Amino acid sequence: MAVEAGPWATIQEASRRSGLSEPTLRYYEQIGLIDPVPRDESSGHRRYSAEAVERLEALACLRGAGMGIGDMRVHLELLTEGNAAAEQQQELFERHAARLVAEIDGLRLRLDYLTLKAELWAARARGDEPAEQAAIVALTALIAQF
Template sequence: MAAGTAQAWFTIQEASRRSGLSEPTLRYYEQIGLIGPVPRDPSSGHRRYDAAAMSTIESLACLRSAGMRVDGLRRYLQLLTRGREAAAEQRELFTEHADRLSAQLELMQLRLEYLRLKAELWDARERGDSEAEERVLPRIVALTERF
């Protein structure tokens, strides 16, 4: 920062609100070395996050919300310190995670369709529409074979 420019500090509550990570998660991430060490306010002892820490926290929050596990977060941060030298490894990390997420999305789509078909089945049963019930049953069976 340039001389005379005030440092922006964030409390744990502000960091939590901005990132969507809970306060216990922020403390845990500090404990396991994903962030930190976090400076403390000398008068209160409360954590104070600077802009660089907030940038890291927001990146971790985004990756975590996409389902990346802690070991993946740790690997991402390790590779980040190596910069462009680790570009291929970063690409591999994100590609593998994207592939896992894609498979999970496909499974969720199947489950969503299953729920819709079951609702359709029970709607037909409620109406006493045996023809509609007979039409939906094979679709449910075919769908469950794809799980």
């Protein structure tokens, strides 16, 4: 497939704009997340259209939000249905948002644990027995949440 005259991006430019690595761009093309990319007739290098780069930027956002390839495919398929698939799109994104909330809750728990451990050791370093005991009580309560 030859490239017509007009604005296009090299693989390096598409990678830079999307934030995805060049191997990822090739992989996304290989598995059909993006349409086959036309090649320059003289060099054989890939030439990405503005639409392809926009799609890569959108896929990079989905990937950055933790969406897997399977759900990216679902999203792209639903896009072809437009507003008729709005409820399915909503469910897809709500499911991912709920997963992120759970991940954030887990990270907060880990952060609280580390903060309390630091407080425990700071109390020990100061020789502050009441603060040490308070940290132990708080840690014990927190560990029960793991």
